[in-house]
Amino acid sequence: MSNSETYDLISIGAHPDDVEVGTGGVLIDLNRRGYRCGIVILTQGEMGTGGTPEIRAQEIREAADILGADILATFDWGDSRLEDSYEHRLEVARVIRAAKPKIVLAPYPQVGHGRRQSHPDHVAAGVIAVNATNLAVLKKADLPGEGHLVERVFHYFLPPGVTPNFVVDITPHFDQWIEALSAHKSQFLNPEKSKDYIDTLTMMARSYGMQVRCKYGQGFYAVEPIVVGDIMSLAQTDEH
Numbered sequence: 001m002s003n004s005e006t007y008d009l010i011s012i013g014a015h016p017d018d019v020e021v022g023t024g025g026v027l028i029d030l031n032r033r034g035y036r037c038g039i040v041i042l043t044q045g046e047m048g049t050g051g052t053p054e055i056r057a058q059e060i061r062e063a064a065d066i067l068g069a070d071i072l073a074t075f076d077w078g079d080s081r082l083e084d085s086y087e088h089r090l091e092v093a094r095v096i097r098a099a100k101p102k103i104v105l106a107p108y109p110q111v112g113h114g115r116r117q118s119h120p121d122h123v124a125a126g127v128i129a130v131n132a133t134n135l136a137v138l139k140k141a142d143l144p145g146e147g148h149l150v151e152r153v154f155h156y157f158l159p160p161g162v163t164p165n166f167v168v169d170i171t172p173h174f175d176q177w178i179e180a181l182s183a184h185k186s187q188f189l190n191p192e193k194s195k196d197y198i199d200t201l202t203m204m205a206r207s208y209g210m211q212v213r214c215k216y217g218q219g220f221y222a223v224e225p226i227v228v229g230d231i232m233s234l235a236q237t238d239e240h
């Protein structure tokens with residue numbers, strides 16, 4: 001457990017529902033284990049077909065309550081025109097220095113190919129997150145507080161062709177995850193939108209789960225290899 005001012009993990013998203021979609025099950029799991037998680041959102045989601053920035057801000061609060069996470073910052077850096085810039089890096093680095101997380105989760109920072117290519121805001125959010133973690137370390141950075149080293153950055157929202165190199169089993173938290181997604185009514189339960197998003201996201205969780213023989217999972221990509229002690233622990237699938 002952390003002290004009252006710091007967080008174990010920060011999950012960063014471009015849009016108000018990104019963190020729930022890509023990392024929500026993990027945040028619920030960490031909350032149940034006694035860790036503190038924070039959420040940072042870089043745009044207001046004003047380009048979304050459903051909802052308004054005001055409605056979406058309320059939905060974020062409801063969803064965060066269900067996840068058991070705190071909203072540390074919501075920025076307004078332009079839905080569909082989010083860009084990596086020195087100012088944006090500084091702002092996110094400021095949050096990182098204050099919260100001192102060991103782990104940062106952020107969208108995959110490179111664009112995919114084809115019709116299902118990544119949303120450019122997701123790519124930009126990933127790049128901003130990586131650059132901000134690098135900036136947060138620098139003693140001479142124009143930031144308050146001491147330099148802070150984030151130990152690991154893991155990416156979600158993997159484009160087609162990028163296989164997760166680890167999957168978190170969220171099966172015990174599946175219903176709560178769906179509840180958190182459902183808090184984003186304007187996005188996922190909006191009768192004006194024909195697509196059944198909750199069903200699609202459920203299938204995504206099933207797909208990641210199937211790869212590691214659990215029912216529902218959330219997939220992540222670690223740029224650096226993951227250290228393992230007893231490699232036999234990687235073969236223990238009986239708990240699934």
Ligand SMILES: [Zn+2]
Pocket residue numbers: 014015017018119122
């Ligand atoms: Zn998004």
